Amino acid sequence: MDGADGLRPPVLECVDVAKRFGAVQALDGLTMSLDAPATGLLGANGAGKSTLLRTALGLTRPDRGSVRILGLDTVRGRSEVRRRVGFMPEHPCLPNDMSAQDVCVSLARMRGLGHRDAVRRTSEVLFAVGLEEERRRPVGSYSLGMQQRTKLAQALVHGPDVVLLDEPTSGLDPAGREEMLAIVRRLSTELGIRVVASSHVLDDIERTCDEVVVLRSGTLAAQRAVLVGHDPSGPAELRVNGDVGAFAAALEPRVAPFGVSLTPTAAGDIGLSASLDAALDAVRDLAAERGVGVERLAPAARGLEDVVVDAMAGGTR
Numbered sequence: 001m002d003g004a005d006g007l008r009p010p011v012l013e014c015v016d017v018a019k020r021f022g023a024v025q026a027l028d029g030l031t032m033s034l035d036a037p038a039t040g041l042l043g044a045n046g047a048g049k050s051t052l053l054r055t056a057l058g059l060t061r062p063d064r065g066s067v068r069i070l071g072l073d074t075v076r077g078r079s080e081v082r083r084r085v086g087f088m089p090e091h092p093c094l095p096n097d098m099s100a101q102d103v104c105v106s107l108a109r110m111r112g113l114g115h116r117d118a119v120r121r122t123s124e125v126l127f128a129v130g131l132e133e134e135r136r137r138p139v140g141s142y143s144l145g146m147q148q149r150t151k152l153a154q155a156l157v158h159g160p161d162v163v164l165l166d167e168p169t170s171g172l173d174p175a176g177r178e179e180m181l182a183i184v185r186r187l188s189t190e191l192g193i194r195v196v197a198s199s200h201v202l203d204d205i206e207r208t209c210d211e212v213v214v215l216r217s218g219t220l221a222a223q224r225a226v227l228v229g230h231d232p233s234g235p236a237e238l239r240v241n242g243d244v245g246a247f248a249a250a251l252e253p254r255v256a257p258f259g260v261s262l263t264p265t266a267a268g269d270i271g272l273s274a275s276l277d278a279a280l281d282a283v284r285d286l287a288a289e290r291g292v293g294v295e296r297l298a299p300a301a302r303g304l305e306d307v308v309v310d311a312m313a314g315g316t317r
């Protein structure tokens, strides 16, 4: 169940949140509600992603507006936020001379776990991020990918309900990136941990998240389900060989009973108001009966990439 059911608060709710650093307005009246199992924050450099994550943790205090994470006030409820939320910062933050094991146990203790639980949870999370073999080596001897996975492990070690990941694939080579994306996807799909992850790369978000939020100049520029381009019942476009008008005229009475109407598209194809299975079957049946080739039958909805590119256009302050 999610916040929309009224049974569980949204992961993150911002109302008119503003934060200025000197001359820079990092967040500029940001209002949004995030409720998906995994949400990707996308934006150009300086769009406000890190500031938003830090504000959501209570590490940065907004000048104006309110931020709630899991329904908790991030200013007044900081200790509860620390217990229920994990954070993976973008930049290096691990002590080089400590092992991943020691880092995780220490942070678990600081977040309130007893020694036994801290050790048990550390084993579990280091296994989950693929570091169990190397857990006793100093972090300074790790590859960047291993350091990133240690940062993720420490964000998970106290059993949070939600993790905030700031650029989890930053600086990783292709193999390290693949590993990280696979782990991030599993957090929400298999481990039931809700995720808010920032990235510059739409592909990362498409592969790990259910929803994408685009920030631009500290404001919300777009919020879309990742599957926006593949809505199975959304409008469709049909391109057939031969006499398009005759095909459309014959198709119309076959799809009308399902509430589907036809309109010509700008490209001269046939636009279907909905791509219901029954309407698509009618297209295929008619094409087969008439020996007409179907060149293209595809969702007409704009792809996620178009939406995101439009939303990001205009740059950042």
Ligand SMILES: Nc1ncnc2c1ncn2[C@@H]1O[C@H](COP(=O)(O)OP(=O)(O)OP(=O)(O)O)[C@@H](O)[C@H]1O
Pocket: 021, 022, 024, 025, 026, 043, 044, 045, 046, 047, 048, 049, 050, 051, 052, 317
């Ligand atoms: N502590 C700070 N002091 C001064 N300026 C800051 C501070 N933190 C952020 N900023 C500025 O606020 C703006 C938003 O920064 P933020 O780090 O939130 O963006 P971002 O979307 O995470 O960018 P990036 O993708 O480069 O990490 C930037 O112009 C940044 O330079």
